Amino acid sequence: MSPSNLLSVTGLHKSFGENQVLKGIDFTVHAGEVVALIGPSGSGKTTALRCLNGLEVPQAGTVAFNGGPEVSFSAKTTAKQAQVLRRRSAMVFQGHHLFPHLTVLQNVTVGPLEVQKRERGEVMEQAAKLLERVGLSAKADAYPNSLSGGQQQRVGIVRALMLKPDLLLFDEPTSALDPELVGEVLVVIKELAQEGWSMVLVTHELAFARDVADTVVFMDGGVVVETGPAAKVLGAPSNPRTQGFVQRLLHPF
Amino acid sequence: MSPSNLLSVTGLHKSFGENQVLKGIDFTVHAGEVVALIGPSGSGKTTALRCLNGLEVPQAGTVAFNGGPEVSFSAKTTAKQAQVLRRRSAMVFQGHHLFPHLTVLQNVTVGPLEVQKRERGEVMEQAAKLLERVGLSAKADAYPNSLSGGQQQRVGIVRALMLKPDLLLFDEPTSALDPELVGEVLVVIKELAQEGWSMVLVTHELAFARDVADTVVFMDGGVVVETGPAAKVLGAPSNPRTQGFVQRLLHPF
Amino acid sequence: GGSGSGTDASAKSSEGTSALAKVKDSGVLTVGTEGTYRPFSYHEGSELTGYDVDVVKAVGQKMGVEVKFQETQWDAIFAGLDAGRFDVIANEVGINPQREEKYLFSEPYSVSTGVVVTKSDNTDITSFDSLKGKTTAQSQTSNYYEEAKKAGANVEPVEGWAQAVTLLKQGRVDATINDKLTFLDSQKTNPDDSIKIAAEASEKSESGIAMRKDATDLQKAINDALEQLRADGELAKISEKYFGDDISK
Amino acid sequence: MDSNWQLFLDSLWPLAKGAITATIPLSLISFAIGLAIALLMALMRMSGNKLVSSIARVYISIIRGTPLLVQLFVIFYGMPSIGITIDPWPSAIIAFSLNIGGYAAEIIRAAILSVPAGQWEAGYTVGMSRTRTLFRIILPQAARVSVPPLSNSFISLVKDTSLASLILVTEMFRKAQEITASTYEFMLLYLTAAGLYWIICLVLSGLQNLLEGRLEKYVAK
Amino acid sequence: MDSNWQLFLDSLWPLAKGAITATIPLSLISFAIGLAIALLMALMRMSGNKLVSSIARVYISIIRGTPLLVQLFVIFYGMPSIGITIDPWPSAIIAFSLNIGGYAAEIIRAAILSVPAGQWEAGYTVGMSRTRTLFRIILPQAARVSVPPLSNSFISLVKDTSLASLILVTEMFRKAQEITASTYEFMLLYLTAAGLYWIICLVLSGLQNLLEGRLEKYVAK
Numbered sequence A, B: 001m002s003p004s005n006l007l008s009v010t011g012l013h014k015s016f017g018e019n020q021v022l023k024g025i026d027f028t029v030h031a032g033e034v035v036a037l038i039g040p041s042g043s044g045k046t047t048a049l050r051c052l053n054g055l056e057v058p059q060a061g062t063v064a065f066n067g068g069p070e071v072s073f074s075a076k077t078t079a080k081q082a083q084v085l086r087r088r089s090a091m092v093f094q095g096h097h098l099f100p101h102l103t104v105l106q107n108v109t110v111g112p113l114e115v116q117k118r119e120r121g122e123v124m125e126q127a128a129k130l131l132e133r134v135g136l137s138a139k140a141d142a143y144p145n146s147l148s149g150g151q152q153q154r155v156g157i158v159r160a161l162m163l164k165p166d167l168l169l170f171d172e173p174t175s176a177l178d179p180e181l182v183g184e185v186l187v188v189i190k191e192l193a194q195e196g197w198s199m200v201l202v203t204h205e206l207a208f209a210r211d212v213a214d215t216v217v218f219m220d221g222g223v224v225v226e227t228g229p230a231a232k233v234l235g236a237p238s239n240p241r242t243q244g245f246v247q248r249l250l251h252p253f
Numbered sequence C: 001g002g003s004g005s006g007t008d009a010s011a012k013s014s015e016g017t018s019a020l021a022k023v024k025d026s027g028v029l030t031v032g033t034e035g036t037y038r039p040f041s042y043h044e045g046s047e048l049t050g051y052d053v054d055v056v057k058a059v060g061q062k063m064g065v066e067v068k069f070q071e072t073q074w075d076a077i078f079a080g081l082d083a084g085r086f087d088v089i090a091n092e093v094g095i096n097p098q099r100e101e102k103y104l105f106s107e108p109y110s111v112s113t114g115v116v117v118t119k120s121d122n123t124d125i126t127s128f129d130s131l132k133g134k135t136t137a138q139s140q141t142s143n144y145y146e147e148a149k150k151a152g153a154n155v156e157p158v159e160g161w162a163q164a165v166t167l168l169k170q171g172r173v174d175a176t177i178n179d180k181l182t183f184l185d186s187q188k189t190n191p192d193d194s195i196k197i198a199a200e201a202s203e204k205s206e207s208g209i210a211m212r213k214d215a216t217d218l219q220k221a222i223n224d225a226l227e228q229l230r231a232d233g234e235l236a237k238i239s240e241k242y243f244g245d246d247i248s249k
Numbered sequence D, E: 001m002d003s004n005w006q007l008f009l010d011s012l013w014p015l016a017k018g019a020i021t022a023t024i025p026l027s028l029i030s031f032a033i034g035l036a037i038a039l040l041m042a043l044m045r046m047s048g049n050k051l052v053s054s055i056a057r058v059y060i061s062i063i064r065g066t067p068l069l070v071q072l073f074v075i076f077y078g079m080p081s082i083g084i085t086i087d088p089w090p091s092a093i094i095a096f097s098l099n100i101g102g103y104a105a106e107i108i109r110a111a112i113l114s115v116p117a118g119q120w121e122a123g124y125t126v127g128m129s130r131t132r133t134l135f136r137i138i139l140p141q142a143a144r145v146s147v148p149p150l151s152n153s154f155i156s157l158v159k160d161t162s163l164a165s166l167i168l169v170t171e172m173f174r175k176a177q178e179i180t181a182s183t184y185e186f187m188l189l190y191l192t193a194a195g196l197y198w199i200i201c202l203v204l205s206g207l208q209n210l211l212e213g214r215l216e217k218y219v220a221k
C-alpha cells in the first residue's frame, strides 16, 4: 500500500442469494481525495459503499485502511467482524435516517457520548461548532420532524462528522431532497471536500461530481467499467457504456 | 372569454384553516398551449393545479372551461359541485398512484369502462394504441409493483389520456423518479406537447420547462409573481424573486 | 321447608294468562337444568339423564304435557327463569328462605343430607361447627354455600364437585360441603379413598322444582303431579334407579 | 392412565361434533355479519358528521369496554323484559356479530386510513364517486393490511363462542363440561377441548397466510 | 324499581372494591410482566436461529390457539399433579402474563418490523451494537406504533381477569356473582359490573390517547 493511500478495496464480491451484485470491485482512495461512484441503477454502487462501512458483508475481497483496520472477507466473515471498519469511516444516508425521537443535538452526540464515551464538554463544543458551520445552531433542540429535508440532511452530515472518521461515505445525499434544497447540501459537501476531507460519494448529480470529485469510478453490472479523473470520465468517457450513461443523465430529453 | 381560451382561472383563493395558501391566482390556458407552473416549495403550485381538477375546493374564484363547465367558488361550494371539472381535465400525479391491485390494462381502462361507460371494444383499442405509444404493450397484464418508476409514471400518463380530457394536468411527474428514468417520461410529455395537447405542468425541471412550455407562470407565496413566454421568464426574469429562484435551481452549488 | 309463601300470591300473571294455562296451551313444560350435575342432571352419551330429569319428566307425564329441557350453566339458570326462557328449574335446587323470597318451589322431591368432605387423614374437622376458620370450596349451586358461611368457614367458590375435590386433594382447601348423594355417586364412579365424609348435617336439606313467583297455579299442578307420583310409587322407583334408595322423602 | 386414554378417545368425537355443528358455524356466521357491521361502523366513525361519528364511537366503546358475557346476557336474558324474546342461536349470532362489529370496526378504519390518500384521488380523477372509489379501490387494498388483525379477532371469536353455552347453545366447550360432569375428569376434557381449539386456530392461521400471500400484490409500493 | 336502585347503590362499593383490590392490580402486574415476556418472544421469533424462532412460534401459537380458561386451569389445577402447587394470585398472574406474552409478542414484532431498516443502520453507523440499537433507537419508535394494539390487549385483559374467579381470586365479577347468589338480581349486578368495566376501559383509552400524543414525535416522517 502506498503511503498516501487511505483506503484500498480489492476484489470485492458480494451476492444476495443467487443474485451476484458485486463481481470483483477494486478502487483506491488517497488521503484527501474525493471519489465519486457513478453508474446505472442496480449496478451495485450502494452495496459497494455499504461494504466500506461494514453494513454489508461481502463474501470475498479486502477492505484495508492505511494503519488498520484491514478486513479480508470470506464466506465465513460475520457482521461482527466487519464492524471494525466503522472505526475509520462514517456514512451519510440518502434518506438521512435521523433518530426521530432524539433532538438534533442528541442525534449528533449520541455516538460520541454513548458509544465512543468521549468527554462531554469536548463533544458539546464540537457539536456546537459543527452545527454552527452548517447553519443549524438555532435548531439544536428541535426534533428532526420539524426540519426541512435539506436541514435534516445537513444534520445527517454533522452526525457523521462528529464521529471523527477518516473517510466520509455519502450515498446519494441529495436524491431524496426537494430540488430547491439540493443546493444547500451540495454546498456543505463541497466545502468539506475543499477542506481536505476524504470521501466516497455515490451520486447522480454529474455536474456536481465533475465539480468536486478528483476521481470518478463508473460501475455497471457489478464491475468497475472505467476509473479516472473526473473531467476525463465525465467529459470524454472512453467506454461506450460510460458514454451512454453520461449522455442519458446530462441530456435527458 | 376569447375563443382560443381553453381555460380561464380567475381570483382563486384557498385556505387550509388559518393558512392562506392561494391569495388570488389568475392565469389562462389557450387551446394547444403548454403552461409550466414553477415556484418555491410551498408556494401553492400543487394546490392550484388540484383546484383545476376539482380535487381541492377553493373558497373564492372561478375556473371556467371554454364551452363549460364553469364553476364559481364560494365558501359554500361542495366537493360534489367541484367535481364537474373532471369532465374536461385529467391529472397525472407525482407519485403516479396507480391502483396496485389492478393490472396495467385494468388501471387504464377502469375509468372509461366503469365510469364513462364507453364501449368495450373501442376502449381496448385505444388502450392498446396508447400503451404501444409509451412502449409498454408488453406490460399490459403486469401489476404496477413489477414496473420500474418510469414505467409506472408512463402508465399514469396513459391512464389520464384514456379519459380523453381536453387538458392534462401534471404535478411534478418526474420528481419521484430515479434520475436515469426521468428522461423516458419527459420524452413522452414532450411528444404529447408537440402533438398539440393542452397541459398545465408543475415542474422543477427548468431546462425541460424552457424546452417544452409556451408560457411559464411563476408563483410565490400564493400569488402569481410573473407570467410570460418561457424563454423570457426563465432566461431573463424581470422580478427579483423569480431571478433568485431560477438562479438557485440552475446553479445549485 | 316447603313452599310456605305460595298462599299469598294472587295467581295473576303479567300477560293475563296464567303460567299453567300457558303450559297447557302449548302442551310443553320447558325446564331449565344444568346437564352437568351428576347424578341429578347429566349426560349419558348424548342423552340427558339424571334423577331430576326423570322426576320432572314423570311430572310432565302426569300433567299431560311434553317436557322440553334447556341446558345452561348455573350462572345463567335463574336469569333464564326470570326471562321466561323456561317455566321451571329442575336441578336439585335447594329450598331456602332466601330463594323463597324470589321464587316459588314445589314440594320437595329430594331430601338429602349435607356432608362435610375432607381428606381421609384429616382429624380436626369433625362437625359443621369445627369448620369455623377453615377454608371450604363450594359451588354456588347449592345451599351448602350459605351453610358453610354460616358455620364460619372461609368459602372459596368453585364451578362444581370435580373442582372442589381437586382443591381438596391438592390441599388448597380443608373441606367441601356437598350433597351426600353427590359424594356417594362420585365414589361409585371414581372410587377414591383419599377423601372421606367427616361430618353429616343434622338437618335434612330439601330440593324442589323452582318457578317464577307468579306461577301459583303451575306450582299447584306440579305439586298434584308429585303427589300422584309419590302415591303410585313411581317417585320411589326413580330414586331407587339412581341411588338404590328412596331419597324422595 | 389407560382409562384416561380411553376417555380421551371416547370424548374426541362428541367434542369434534360440537365443534362442527356449533363452534365453527357460529363463528363463521357471526364473523361474516360482524364484518358488515364493522365496515358500517368504520365508515360512520370516519364520517364528517359529528353525530354519526359519535354514534359509532359510543357503540365501539361500549362493545369493547364491557365483557362479552354481559352482552350475551343482555340480549338473551335481558331483552325479554322489554318484550323481545330471541331464540338461543339467533341471540348468540346477534351478540357475537355485534361484538365483532365493535372490534373489527377499529381494524377496518385503521386499514382504510393506511391506504395512501393518493389512491382516493386517483379514483376521483378517473371519475369515480366516493362510494365507488371506496369499494373498487380502497377496500381491496385495505384488505391486505387488515387480514392479520381480523384473523386475530376471528381466532378470539372461535374461543369466545364457548360462552354461548350460557344461553343454551351446545357447542364444543359445553360438550366437554357435560362429559366432565359424569366422569369428573375436567383437566383431561379441558385439555382435549383446548387441543381442538388449537387445531381450529392452526387451520385458520394457515388460511390467513394463504390469504395474505394472495393479497400481497394489492399493496402500493 | 326502588329496591333495585337501592341494591345498585349497595353493590357499587363492593364491586368497586373488587376492582381496586383485584381487577386493576391483577391487570397491571400481569400486563407488565407479560410485556417483558412478549419482548423476549418477539426477539426470539425474529432470531436467525431456526430452533429459537420455532420455540417462540409454538409458544405464541399455543397461547393464542387455546382458551385462556384452560390456561388458567392447567396452571392452577394441573401443575400440582406434577408437584408444583401455586397459590391463586401467583397462578393468575402467571397465566395472564403468559397469555399477554403470547398476544403482545406479535404486536411487538410487527412494531419492530415497522421501524424503517435505515434506523438500525443509522444506529450501527454511529457505532452502536445490535442490542444498544434495539433499546436506544428501535424500541422507542416501535412504542408509538404498538400503543394502540397493546392498549387493546390491555383492555381485553382487564375483562379477562374475571376468569380469575375460577381459580379462587375474588375480583370484581366474582363480587357481582356473590351478590347475585343471594339476591338473584343477575341483570342488575352484571350491568353494574359491566358499567364499571366500561369506566375502567374509558380511563385506559384516555391514557392511550395521551400516550399516543406523547410518542407522536417518535415516528420517522
Ligand SMILES: Nc1ncnc2c1ncn2[C@@H]1O[C@H](COP(=O)(O)OP(=O)(O)OP(=O)(O)O)[C@@H](O)[C@H]1O
Binding pocket: A016, A019, A021, A039, A040, A041, A042, A043, A044, A045, A046, A047, A048
Ligand atoms: N439487501 C438486499 N437483498 C437482496 N438484494 C439486494 C439487497 N440490496 C441490494 N440488492 C440488489 O443488489 C443490486 C444492486 O443494488 P444497489 O442498491 O447496490 O445498486 P445501486 O447501484 O446503488 O442502485 P441505485 O442507483 O438504484 O441506488 C440490485 O439488483 C438490488 O436488487
Ligand SMILES: Nc1ncnc2c1ncn2[C@@H]1O[C@H](COP(=O)(O)OP(=O)(O)OP(=O)(O)O)[C@@H](O)[C@H]1O
Binding pocket: A178, B016, B019, B021, B039, B040, B041, B042, B043, B044, B045, B046, B047, B048
Ligand atoms: N391538505 C392540506 N391541508 C393543509 N395544508 C395544506 C394541504 N395541502 C397543502 N397545504 C399547505 O399549503 C401550502 C402550499 O402547498 P402546495 O403543496 O400547494 O405547495 P407546492 O407549491 O406544490 O410545493 P412543493 O413544491 O413542495 O410541492 C403549504 O404550506 C402546505 O403545507
Ligand SMILES: [Mg+2]
Binding pocket: A045, A046, A047
Ligand atoms: Mg443506491
Ligand SMILES: [Mg+2]
Binding pocket: B045, B046, B047
Ligand atoms: Mg407540490
